Amino acid sequence: MEQHLHSFVLPSLYSHLPYRTTxxxxxxxxxxxxxxxxxxxxKSHLKVKGTTQAVCLRSMRHPSRDITAxxxxxxxxxxxxxxxxxxxxxxxxxxxxxxxEEQVLDSNGVGRxxxxxxxxxxxxxxxxxxHFLKSAAGLSSxxxxxxxxxxEKYSKGKGRDTQKWEGDSQEKEETxxxxxxxxxxxxxxxxxxxxxxxxxxx
Numbered sequence: 184m185e186q187h188l189h190s191f192v193l194p195s196l197y198s199h200l201p202y203r204t205t206x207x208x209x210x211x212x213x214x215x216x217x218x219x220x221x222x223x224x225x226k227s228h229l230k231v232k233g234t235t236q237a238v239c240l241r242s243m244r245h246p247s248r249d250i251t252a253x254x255x256x257x258x259x260x261x262x263x264x265x266x267x268x269x270x271x272x273x274x275x276x277x278x279x280x281x282x283x284e285e286q287v288l289d290s291n292g293v294g295r296x297x298x299x300x301x302x303x304x305x306x307x308x309x310x311x312x313x314h315f316l317k318s319a320a321g322l323s324s325x326x327x328x329x330x331x332x333x334x335e336k337y338s339k340g341k342g343r344d345t346q347k348w349e350g351d352s353q354e355k356e357e358t359x360x361x362x363x364x365x366x367x368x369x370x371x372x373x374x375x376x377x378x379x380x381x382x383x384x385x
Contacts, residue, residue: 202282211293213315216283218378219299221273221371225363226355228272232362239272246271249278257370269362273370280374287381296382300352303334 206214218224228237235243242250246263253274254260263271287294295314297305307327312318322330 202286206286206290206294213317214290214294215297215310215314216287216294216378217297217299217302218280218283218375220352220356221276221367221375222359222364223299223352223355224276225269225272225367225371226359228276229269229363232360233268235268237268237272239275240268242275243268243271247278249282250274253278253281253370257373267362267366269366270370273366277370277374280371280378284374284378284381295385296378298379298382303330306330 219227225239228239230237234240243264246254250263250271251261254263254266254270257274258270260266263274266274283294283296287296295310297310307322307330311326311330312320312322
C-alpha cells in the first residue's frame with residue numbers, strides 16, 4: 184500500500200462548516216482537534232474589555248442558526264443579538280467545539296482531541312508516531328528535536344519574523360474579567376468537559 188508522505192493543517196476556523204467538507208473528502212485521514220481551557224481561549228479573542236472587533240464577534244449582527252440554537256438551549260435566549268459580547272463570543276466558540284465533538288465521535292478513531300496543555304509532549308509520545316504514522320516505533324532523537332524546535336516558535340508568526348513562543352496561560356487567567364469567566368462557564372465549560380472525557384477515554 185502506498186504511504187502518503189504529506190499532511191495538511193486546518194488553522195483556527197471562523198466557521199465549523201469546513202470540518203464537515205474536509206472530513207467527507209478525506210474520511211480516512213487522521214486528524215486532531217486542539218482545544219484549550221475556556222477562559223484562556225476566550226481571552227485570546229477578547230483581549231480588551233468592551234471590544235467589538237474580535238473574530239468571535241464577526242457574526243454578532245447576523246448570528247448563525249447554530250449560535251441561535253445554542254443560546255436558546257443553554258440560557259433560553261431567543262435573540263443572540265441581545266447577548267453580551269462575552270456571552271456571544273463564548274457561544275460562537277462553543278458551536279465550533281460542538282461541531283468538532285460531533286465529528287470526533289463519528290470518526291471511528293480517525294479524529295482525536297488534544298488538550299493544548301499536553302503540547303508538545305503528546306505529539307512526540309502519541310499523536311505523531313501512533314495516530315498519524317500508525318507505527319509502534321517511537322520517533323528518533325532528530326525528529327523529536329525538530330518538533331521541539333518548531334514548538335518554540337509562535338504559531339501565528341510569518342517568515343523569518345516569527346517570534347519565540349512563550350506560555351501565557353497564567354497571564355490569561357489573571358487578566359480575564361468576571362463577565363468573561365461567567366460566560367465561559369455557562370457556554371464553553373460544558374463542551375470542554377465533554378471533550379476532556381472523550382480525550383481521556385482514548
